[in-house]
Amino acid sequence: MADPVRIAVTGAAGQIGYALLFRIASGAMLGNDRPIELSLLEIPPAMDALRGVVMEVEDCAFPLVRKVVTTDQPEVAFEGVDIAMLVGSRPRGPGMERNDLLEANGAIFTEQGKALNDHAAKHVKVLVVGNPANTNCLIAQHNAPDLDPANFSAMTKLDHNRAIAQLSQKVGGAVEDIDGLAIWGNHSSTMFPDLLGATVNGQSALEIVSQAWYEDEYIPAIQQRGAAIIAARGSSSAASAANAAVEHVREWVAGTDSVTSMGIYSSGQYGTAEGLIFSYPVTVNEGTPKVVENRELNDFAQGKIEATEAELIEERDAVAHLL
Ligand code: NAX
Numbered sequence: 433m434a435d436p437v438r439i440a441v442t443g444a445a446g447q448i449g450y451a452l453l454f455r456i457a458s459g460a461m462l463g464n465d466r467p468i469e470l471s472l473l474e475i476p477p478a479m480d481a482l483r484g485v486v487m488e489v490e491d492c493a494f495p496l497v498r499k500v501v502t503t504d505q506p507e508v509a510f511e512g513v514d515i516a517m518l519v520g521s522r523p524r525g526p527g528m529e530r531n532d533l534l535e536a537n538g539a540i541f542t543e544q545g546k547a548l549n550d551h552a553a554k555h556v557k558v559l560v561v562g563n564p565a566n567t568n569c570l571i572a573q574h575n576a577p578d579l580d581p582a583n584f585s586a587m588t589k590l591d592h593n594r595a596i597a598q599l600s601q602k603v604g605g606a607v608e609d610i611d612g613l614a615i616w617g618n619h620s621s622t623m624f625p626d627l628l629g630a631t632v633n634g635q636s637a638l639e640i641v642s643q644a645w646y647e648d649e650y651i652p653a654i655q656q657r658g659a660a661i662i663a664a665r666g667s668s669s670a671a672s673a674a675n676a677a678v679e680h681v682r683e684w685v686a687g688t689d690s691v692t693s694m695g696i697y698s699s700g701q702y703g704t705a706e707g708l709i710f711s712y713p714v715t716v717n718e719g720t721p722k723v724v725e726n727r728e729l730n731d732f733a734q735g736k737i738e739a740t741e742a743e744l745i746e747e748r749d750a751v752a753h754l755l
Contacts, residue, residue, distance in 0.1 A: 444520070537564065569709040
């Protein structure tokens with residue numbers, strides 16, 4: 433068997449952590465032939481809960497799990513890690529404005545970025561799930577100047593999967609018949625689920641559904657899906673978020689020729705501002721996401737992309753002192 437891959441998960445005692453760790457440990461992320469070491473970060477008040485989660489991981493007797501470390505110190509958690517999944521973040525509390533949230537998370541992701549810079553393997557792949565994911569990712573990336581910006585990504589895979597599922601329900605086709613769909617921009621209600629380049633069994637999706645359904649029902653449904661789940665379930669999506677995180681890392685490591693969506697460091701593709709963490713349609717080859725080129729963008733799509741870009745620029749300006 434190959435050497436173990438060391439994987440850090442932050443916020444490991446939280447809802448997503450509880451769904452995520454068991455998927456990783458079972459081999460769903462890196463394969464059944466890849467032993468793993470888990471390095472789990474939490475804050476001091478959650479260390480007891482984390483101990484309980486680790487007891488459950490032990491009780492599964494997963495053959496792939498070689499070691500589990502728990503800690504409340506980022507520099508310990510990130511020591512030598514190959515993959516870091518940054519899930520833990522500060523939720524919005526009563527009376528907190530968006531800028532307060534950015535500020536509270538800014539402190540967390542500044543510290544974690546520095547610890548990744550100094551302690552993780554230089555090839556580490558960092559996935560940020562904790563919200564506001566794109567801007568948290570940007571802060572971590574800026575605080576890790578010795579790491580390649582391409583090592584950082586923010587998760588829009590859940591939005592991508594939601595967009596595929598809703599389209600497949602509408603057209604009555606199988607999920608695997610859909611290709612080319614993408615999420616652009618921020619993981620927020622301004623994200624743009626783009627069907628222009630999407631096909632169903634090779635036929636353009638926008639020839640099958642009406643523009644009115646696309647604009648008035650589909651896009652808002654994807655943008656508001658997180659809120660709809662909170663309204664129905666009483667808490668935010670967890671198992672589907674964990675599933676998306678597993679798939680994001682699996683595709684990042686193993687590659688994919690199918691178009692997927694990832695928030696990655698922008699080098700100005702499609703005219704978006706350089707240096708944002710921006711979700712694009714990508715394929716992945718040898719561990720490197722590559723933005724799909726020459727996508728057709730009409731005025732409608734361009735307007736949506738500019739709106740989500742404007743929000744990301746605003747968020748970046750609000751945390752400029754941390755960059
Ligand atoms: P929970 O509140 O259940 O868990 C978060 C955990 O993070 C807690 O156990 C907390 O103690 C821990 N934590 C807080 N600060 C920490 C720090 N500095 N270091 C380490 N751990 C820390 O939230 P959960 O439902 O698991 O969601 C986690 C994050 O994912 C939230 O920010 C949430 O908004 C975000 N999401 C992102 C999604 C995406 O698609 N990018 C979708 C799902 C989810 O909403």
